Amino acid sequence: MEDGEWLRAVDGVSFRVPKGKTVGIVGESGCGKSVTAMSIVGLLPKPMGHVLEGQVMFKGEDLSKADHDRMHEVRGGEIGVVFQEPMTALNPLHRIGKQISEALILHRGLSKREALIEAVDLLEKVGIPAPERRVLEYPHQLSGGMRQRVVIAIALACKPDLLIADEPTTALDVTVQSQILDLMKDLQNEMGMSTILITHDLGVIAGHCDEVVVMYAGRVVERAPVREIYASPLHAYTRGLLNAIPTLNTPRKSRLNTIEGQVASIKEFVSGCRFCQRMERTGDTLNTRAPFVEISKDHWVEACPKCVDKSILQNVH
Structure with missing residues (x-):
């Protein structure tokens, strides 16, 4: 408080x-x-x-x-x-x-x-x-x-x-x-x-x-069976986390992938998309919280149009 x-x-x-x-x-x-x-x-x-x-x-x-x-x-x-x-x-x-x-x-x-x-x-x-x-x-x-x-x-x-x-x-x-x-x-x-x-x-x-809940800035941005998360990550934050994992194919002495910026302070949380806030994006997504929708069976995502591919969101009713 x-x-x-x-x-x-x-x-x-x-x-x-x-x-x-x-x-x-x-x-x-x-x-x-x-x-x-x-x-x-x-x-x-x-x-x-x-x-x-x-x-x-x-x-x-x-x-x-x-x-x-x-x-x-x-x-x-x-x-x-x-x-x-x-x-x-x-x-x-x-x-x-x-x-x-x-x-x-x-x-x-x-x-x-x-x-x-x-x-x-x-x-x-x-x-x-x-x-x-x-x-x-x-x-x-x-x-x-x-x-x-x-x-x-x-x-x-x-x-x-x-x-x-x-x-x-x-x-x-x-x-x-x-x-x-x-x-x-x-x-x-x-x-x-x-x-x-x-x-x-x-x-x-x-x-x-068996299942993964991906959290960002106090909210769930994606939730799915573990295989779905790795095979088909939908939210930009989830993809960023996965891309940051080094693999056996990662060249030696190469820079690891990172996600730009950092998690905002709780005092700075916006009402809309908080990952857009981190990426310093502008527009309505900062003011309006996107709905949490089911894209496929048991695969849910916060449907921010700037964080989830629009072609995927077009199929959501």
Whole structure:
């Protein structure tokens, strides 16, 4: 809120996550990906962060209207969250076993002894060697990859129906990143849960998601099955993200493709097309928001005539 008016960090974001499937949310930093995730689990900073309108439907319940006690049950119980920086997600003053046990005691009613035994099993499941020893260690004694595995163990401790993974591999090297993503996929298949995977890396999206939601400046500009996004990207921003990915055919020492400009500050958002704002285009597209239309089965796009090929929009009724 500024000068008595609400600033919309995310605006009109809409998507669904089918049971057992993974939906990836992709976009540059500042596009509203994490705010969207925090809105789902009621972790927006108070009192400034607030869901003004819309619904967060979870198993038939609107979580945006749930009280504090109900959300306390949901978080860590029915919805697990993996944050992007494990060193800040874990308490440096408590042993690993205690931090995993807390969720088991709170949400599943286990005794301290039962919870510690379960914590050892969880660490083994997420691939941490010598789990009986690791439960007695502190976060600083583990590598970055191991800490992230602990965070995943905590998120999955209560067998949630939905897992939200917010940039879960950002701080990890490429090899460990691949191991963590494969681990999450294996656990998802084993437990049958749904997943929201938030990332800025379309390469990660390609191998681990069923559907992609492309966000720009607080809005969804394109949404489609993952194969459709790669085979037929419609929005100029989506194409820009894909073109920025280096390939095996990229010449050595060549400049990588980039998207000109940067995401506008929330205070500067226009009511119309915000990607046109970035490209410094002029005209009515800056003042009027384009409709979100379905071009082909399950492939939706914000139909700005300056960002989507006009020949494609001509077929929309």
